[in-house]
Amino acid sequence: MSLPAIIESIIFAADAALSLDRLCEMLPEYERGDIKTALTELAEFHEGRGGGFGLVEVAGGWQFRTHPVLQEYVVRHIKAKTAKFSQSALETLAIIAYRQPLTRAEVEHLRGVDCGGVLKSLLEKKLVKILGKKDIPGRPLIYGTSKEFLEVFGLKDLKSLPTLREIQALDETPQFERQEELPLEPDQAPPVDSSLLFDDPE
Amino acid sequence: MNPAREENPTLLDGFRDGYSVHLDKFDGPLDLLLHLIRKNEVDICDIPIADITRQYLDYIKLMKVLNLDVAGDFLLMASTLLHIKSRMLLPPDDEEESEEEEGDPRAELVRRLLEYQQYKEAGMVIGARALLGREVFTRACPDPALSAARTEEGPLEVSLFELVDAFRALLARIPKESFHDVAPGDSLNIADCINEILSLLQDRDTLQFDELIKDELTSERVIVTFLALLELCRLKLIRIFQNGEYGAIWFIPAVAPEQAGSAGEAVQSPV
Incomplete structure (x- = not known):
């Protein structure tokens, strides 16, 4: 074979x-x-x-x-089990995905609004995970996205998220609806410094 | 003519006239500000603070009229806007200017708005993706949480959180009247319970959480059993597994049976 x-x-x-x-x-x-x-x-x-x-x-x-x-x-045979995400959930996820690791206070500063409830439900859905504690007074928890986040959103890795600059260029007309548009083979992607692999995708 | 209506014709008009207003749901003060900026078609870097602030406050009034909760975050932004406006009206303070300010009191707000806008749009881009379990399905496990938790092979390991959940579910199952039982002295202690679990595990490879307390469903028994399990976990004598999400919780010895026996005797001292 x-x-x-x-x-x-x-x-x-x-x-x-x-x-x-x-x-x-x-x-x-x-x-x-x-x-x-x-x-x-x-x-x-x-x-x-x-x-x-x-x-x-x-x-x-x-x-x-x-x-x-x-x-x-x-869905005529299999029941869809994932609900659409609310705007606040998506915003919070985006902030965490692009800026991780970060604390709840940092998320809230960026969104200008309390994020306790949203963060809790994202944690329950396992899309976000606690990475540890930040070494500043109060030792706040720091958050990051999980493997489940990549799976649910069909992402190869964090680097395959569109960069914030690309998103700005798109200006409100998201065109990333088909996951086939992602490079399926790492070798086809532009060469990247492997030391940056686990860095902020931005 | 209603003076309030004259003041803010844009937002309250429709509401006062009795027909329903399409009230967008805003996810926070920054979201609302962005909406107002877009609606007024003004440059985000050159916000007419007076206009925008008036409309912002109108919106908060409208939220109050509609009995919506006005979160503190909205009020904080209102005061920030007013503060910016008052600083723009005042002649620049010579000392202060030489020290820090780059001039425009709006700069910080603009920076936050632009940053927020970026993440809002990133959220929309992410949200437009086909979601597993909604638009896209895998072959075997349509439940993303389940397939994600399933590692290469074997049952999934349980976190403390789930153990506590199971414990709470059990406590809820205890018949109400048994809460009033008078505790019969110290008939139960954790060390005994630990030894009991360990001896059960010597005969069998696996043990179910429910099995441990099925004979004696009292809160005292459940709590002691739970503490004993936590202690066993801490001593790394058992490992905890779950068959699947919301499945039964199982325990297996973390060490070989003969070692478990000797370790079991040693437990008594630390407890």
């Missing part, structure tokens, strides 16, 4: 996204580079096929996901 077929079968049968590392671990007889290429080929194959689902990279793992335009048909 060809490597793409092998990988496809593993990802199809898995119940959660599988990372490249995990795939390499499972397939010691293949080169990491080959596995990476096969993943890209698979993703391109599924995209070009125009089918009901595709292979996407989310939160550092690969997973089959249905195409968002087919939502209305999928």
Whole structure:
């Protein structure tokens, strides 16, 4: 069997996204580079096929996901379990995603309004997590986004969030509705300094 | 003619005339200010403070008329606006100017507004994405929380928060009348309970939280059991697992059975 077929079968049968590392671990007889290429080929194959689902990279793992335009048909069988987020929840998430790690007081300063309730519900939904305590008087908690945040919003990593400058250029007409527009293969993205990988995405 | 109406024709007009006003929900004072700036089509860097402040205060009045809660944050911004306006009216203080101010008292507000606008738009961009469990579905686990929590393999480990939740759910299940029981001396202590759990775990690999207290559903028993479990966790003698979200909570020994036995005897002293 060809490597793409092998990988496809593993990802199809898995119940959660599988990372490249995990795939390499499972397939010691293949080169990491080959596995990476096969993943890209698979993703391109599924995209070009125009089918009901595709292979996407989310939160550092690969997973089959249905195409968002087919939502209305999928929900005839499967109940949608995620509610639309309120504007305040999205604002708070955006601030945390772009500025993490930060404290509740910093979020509130940026939004100019109390964020206790919003933050609590984001914590309960596990989209935001407590990263630790800040070493300033009062030792306030510091928050950051979780892996679940990337999964729910279909993001490969924090760097795949549009930069604030790009958002300003868009000016109120968001065009990031289709996750297929994300670069699916890290190599295709413009070269980045690996030391910046875990930095602020801004 | 109603003087109030003459003063603020824009916002209260519709309301006073008795037809319903479309009242946008604002997420905070900065959101409201941005809305007013956009509505008036003014340059964000050159805000006509007097106009905007008047409309801002009108809106707060409207919120009060409609019996909406006016959060303190809105009032704080109102006072900030008034403060800015008064500083713009006053001749610049020579000493103060030489020390710090770059001139425009609006600068700080403008900076905050621009920054807020950026995140508001970022929020909209993020919100426009297809959400897992809403627009997009995965094959096996449609519940994002569940699939996310499921790691490579095996049951998921439980946080203290969930353990406390389970404990509270149990306490709620205890029959009301048993609250008035007179405690029969110190019949239960944590060390005994720990040894009990450990001996149960010697025979079996797993133990369910509910099983531990099913014979004796009193608040005293539940609390002592819970404290014993916490102590066992602290001593790293057991590990706690949950089958799935809202699933049963299980305990497994963290060490091999023979070690657990000897460690169990040692427990008595620290408790």
